[in-house]
Amino acid sequence: MSTATDTARPTIRDVARLAGVSIKTVSRVINDQQYVSAEKKARILEVMAETGFQPSHAARALAGHRSHQIALICDNPNPWYIYEIQLGVRERCARDKIRMIAQPYDRASPTLLEDITALIDQASPDGLVLAPPACDDQRVLDELKRRGIPFARLQPGLRVEEGPSASIDNDGAAFDMTSHLLTLGHRRIGFIVGDRSYAASGQRLAGHIRALGAAGVELDMALIRQGQFDFASGEAAADALLSMEAPPTAIFASSDDMAAGVLAAAHRRGIRVPDTLTVAGFDDGPTARLVWPALTTVRQPVRALADAATDLLLSPPAAGAAQQRRLPHELVLRGSSAPPGGG
Known part of the structure; x- marks a missing residue:
């Protein structure tokens, strides 16, 4: 195969162009992620081998699509409660120089799941903090797990073991x-x-x-x-x-x-x-x-709960460590x- 990369170090863009796929698809193959067909994966690996492409640290970062921002999904009739949650998430994010996107939503909306997935597609957050009652919406949890997007739950009441969470009794x-x-x-x-x-x-x-x-x-x-x-x-x-x-x-x-x-x-x-x-x-x-x-x-302690949930998202516990934090009332x-x- 004669390529434009014969005289220069090949890049992820070269691999994507020669394989006829997007850079995002090549990135997923580099990081061994899902959602790439066997046929496309084989083609990408073939091009990588023929061009001598070696993934750089930058390419791997691109594969992760790090946006350095997380999304807070929240809904509550009490403005003070929402403010305290936002403040707790924002303060924890600031310590890691991460931006927070606050996305209010209507829990009764028939397009709730579509609204959240649209946010993910448009903003590409590195993870989500789910406040009640979204934290107990199984459709949302299943979609995040299917996409491989990290999340932490604030005050979950159902299936508490399903992901990291912070709550009171x-x-x-x-x-x-x-x-x-x-x-x-x-x-x-x-x-x-x-x-x-x-x-x-x-x-x-x-x-x-x-x-x-x-x-x-x-x-x-x-x-x-x-x-x-x-x-x-x-x-x-x-x-x-x-x-x-x-x-x-x-x-x-x-x-x-x-x-x-x-x-x-x-x-x-x-x-x-x-x-x-x-x-x-x-x-x-x-x-x-x-x-x-x-x-x-x-x-x-609403603000402390939000801080703790965000900390679990940004600093995931080691394997075998507790995924849930219980704060006192x-x-x-x-x-x-x-x-x-x-x-």
């Missing part, structure tokens, strides 16, 4: 808060569940129910109401609970925004908090300190909680 956190309310003397405790599409919602409900059982308190399903992690749903759920013939003496909402809605419903009805009604939330974002009275809540006791009757 949502079940344990809810158990601790309900146990605290029981210790104060409350026995009729309303619980507002978060958005069904988030695995954490079910985990927190499970922890609440487990705490009731551990204290020998019979579960009353009428005291459990569905919410959406936002103010309006918390207010609506509280209205339903406070309209009961025997209303609860405490309401535990599984987000601070919903707990703020509970406070609004109570204030509108002239119900004194915490003298007549105790209210507790979950997150410990700015809302918990801005409402009156300030919320008793569960503090989850904390009960924060403020003015919205007291024993029944305020005593």
